[in-house]
Structures are given as structure tokens and as C-alpha cells.
């Protein structure tokens with residue numbers, strides 16, 4: 001009887017395992033060498049790049065759990081450029097090649113547990129639009145490898161996790177829309193260093209303070225509304241004066257006083273920080289928002305006078321100051337209250353209709369309140385037009401992109 005000692009037995013085991021691996025390898029090699037030439041015979045792709053993404057799309061298709069519009073029924077065969085939602089173009093690195101350059105799934109209502117292993121593996125993707133689907137999971141860090149990506153719209157899905165920081169490594173990205181998802185945690189300051197034109201983050205669960213460098217953004221559209229942001233509006237916001245056109249901060253938990261630097265935003269047509277916990281006076285500098293049409297500061301704890309300079313803004317269509325604690329308005333403001341441009345309901349301006357009760361106002365002013373740098377509140381950092389210039393504008397038919405961003409199904 002031959003007895004193996006423990007050591008030689010384990011050597012034998014290793015040998016057997018190695019032999020098995022070799023055999024399996026040979027089998028794989030053999031079957032690969034058989035099937036490889038078969039693939040082009042069955043499916044003929046107009047470009048090698050399409051052949052490479054074909055299995056990626058088919059694998060993604062297998063993960064789709066709901067497709068009420070039946071779009072994936074078109075995702076068959078080698079003519080990927082004809083699949084519903086997929087668009088081909090010549091990639092920048094080879095203008096004779098054909099590749100998947102953009103995907104538009106807007107409104108498709110597809111459900112899938114993840115986009116991982118799909119968009120991050122379509123190397124030439126420049127646009128991905130997927131408003132109103134039910135994609136879940138988090139965004140793969142591998143998305144950073146998409147060197148041509150410049151529009152990413154994941155709005156109105158079920159995505160969660162922290163801000164997809166891998167996006168910060170895509171230098172070409174200019175449009176980022178992740179509104180109406182379940183992202184949480186903080187917004188990384190690096191996002192405001194990226195050359196984005198538009199950043200839509202509204203209706204998520206983002207929290208904590210807004211990064212101090214917010215004003216470094218080059219974005220024209222910035223929507224941070226309907227999150228759980230706390231702390232003050234960063235005074236750096238004034239740095240965005242040449243680019244920022246629309247900014248939505250409404251429905252958060254922002255505190256502190258309105259930074260005087262907001263008045264530098266001479267190209268801003270929409271500023272909305274309604275329904276927060278902002279306090280202090282309305283800075284005179286707001287009288288420098290020469291292009292502003294919609295200015296919403298309603299439902300905060302602002303107090304003091306409404307500067308006549310602000311009521312003199314020539315493009316004002318709607319200034320909402322309701323549900324604050326303002327105490328005084330001048331003749332110019334009164335005129336605009338009468339014609340409906342300014343709303344001061346539920347303040348402490350006695351003599352005007354629909355104000356808070358004396359008791360409520362007294363209780364508010366019993367608590368001492370102050371802002372740092374109080375002298376700045378009366379500084380006017382621009383040349384102001386004569387106050388007697390008649391206010392002509394009372395309505396605007398301008399399409400405000402940021403307000404559209406507050407509708408979940410709207411494609412921007």
C-alpha cells in the first residue's frame with residue numbers, strides 16, 4: 001500500500017489542478033478558434049467599432065426589466081445605427097470610422113438595475129440623454145474613461161449614492177443634468193472648476209453647505225433647488241458675473257444674510273432663493289442686477305426696507321418678497337406693488353393689505369438679528385440709471401430654462 005505524505009499529496013493536487021487549467025484553456029482556445037471566424041459570417045458590421053459595442057448593448061438589453069414602449073425590440077442584428085435610441089457618427093480620432101456617438105433614451109421608461117458596464121464601455125459616446133427612465137444604482141467610476149462625453153443627462157431616474165465624482169475627470173463635459181434622482185452627500189467643489197455650461201442638480205438629496213468656490217463656475221444655468229443645502233450663499237457667487245444667467249437655490253435650508261456680491265451678477269435674468277432661512281436686509285447692490293426679470297426671495301426671514309433701487313430695475317417682471325419681515329417700501333416700489341410686478345404679501349409693512357399681524361412682527365423683531373459687514377448693505381457697486389425712469393416691462397415671454405428644470409419630465 002502506497003502512502004502519500006501530506007506534502008506530496010498537495011503537490012499531486014497542484015499538478016492535477018494545473019493539468020485541468022491547461023485542458024480547459026485548450027478547450028477554450030479550440031472553441032474560440034472555431035467560433036471567431038463564424039461571427040463575421042453571421043453578423044456583418046459596417047465598422048469594427050460597432051462589432052465591439054454589439055455585445056455590450058446586448059448584455060445591457062438583458063438587464064432591462066421593463067420596456068413598456070418596446071424600444072429594445074429594435075435592438076437586434078448588426079445595424080446598430082438603426083437601433084431606436086442609438087445614433088452613429090464618425091469619431092473625432094478617425095473620420096472614416098463609424099461608431100455610437102450618441103444615445104437618446106429620453107422618455108423611454110426603461111428599467112434597469114444599473115448603467116454600469118453600459119455607457120462606460122461605449123468609448124466614443126459624446127451624448128447620453130436618459131430623462132424619464134427607471135435606471136437605478138450608482139454611476140460607475142469608469143465613466144471617466146469617456147473621452148468625448150460632453151452632454152450627460154440622467155435626469156428623472158432612480159440613481160443614488162454620492163455625487164458621481166468620476167464625472168470630474170471628463171474635461172470635455174459641458175452639460176450635466178442629474179436632477180430628479182436620489183443623489184446625496186455634498187457637492188464636490190471641483191464641479192465648479194469644471195468648464196460646464198449647465199449644471200442641473202435640483203431635486204436630489206444633496207446636503208451640507210454649498211462649496212465656497214461656487215462662484216468659480218462658468219455655467220450659465222445652475223439649479224440647486226429642492227435639496228437640503230444648509231449654510232450661506234457663498235459670496236464668491238459674484239465672480240460668476242459675466243456668465244451666470246439663471247440660478248435656482250429655492251427650497252433648501254440656506255441660512256445667513258444675502259451676500260452683497262449677488263449684486264455683481266449683471267447678466268443674471270433669474271435669481272431664485274425663495275423658501276430658505278435667509279435673513280438680513282435686501283442689499284442695495286441688488287439694484288445693479290440690470291438684466292434681472294425674475295427675482296424670488298419669498299418665504300425667508302428678510303427684513304428692513306425694500307430699496308427703491310431694486311424696484312427701479314428696468315427689466316423686472318416679477319419680484320416676489322412675500323412671507324418675509326420687510327417693514328418699508330418707497331413710492332416707486334408701491335407703484336409696482338399696485339401693478340402686480342412686486343409681491344409683498346405677508347410682511348410687516350403696515351398700511352399695505354395682507355400683512356402679518358403686529359404680534360407676529362413684534363415677536364420676530366424681539367430676537368436680535370445682524371449680518372457681518374453691515375455697511376456693505378448700502379453699497380451700490382454700479383452706475384445706476386435715474387430712478388425716475390418709468391418702468392415699462394410687466395411681462396416677458398422668455399423661456400427660462402431653469403424653471404423648466406423644475407418639471408421632472410421636461411427635456412432641457
Ligand SMILES: *[C@@H]1O[C@H](CO)[C@@H](O)[C@H](O)[C@H]1NC(C)=O
Pocket residue numbers: 079082
Ligand atoms: C435602417 O432603417 C431604415 C428604415 O427604417 C432602412 O431604410 C435602412 O435600410 C436601415 N439601414 C440599415 C443599415 O439596416
Ligand SMILES: *[C@@H]1O[C@H](CO)[C@@H](O)[C@H](O)[C@H]1NC(C)=O
Pocket residue numbers: 047048049094095096097098
Ligand atoms: C479608420 O477607420 C476605418 C474604418 O473602420 C479603418 O478601416 C481604418 O483602419 C481606421 N484608420 C485608423 C488610422 O485607425
Ligand SMILES: *[C@@H]1O[C@H](CO)[C@@H](O)[C@H](O)[C@H]1NC(C)=O
Pocket residue numbers: 272274296298318319320
Ligand atoms: C412670480 O414669482 C413667484 C415666485 O417664483 C411665483 O410664485 C409667481 O407665480 C410668479 N408670478 C407670475 C405672475 O409669474
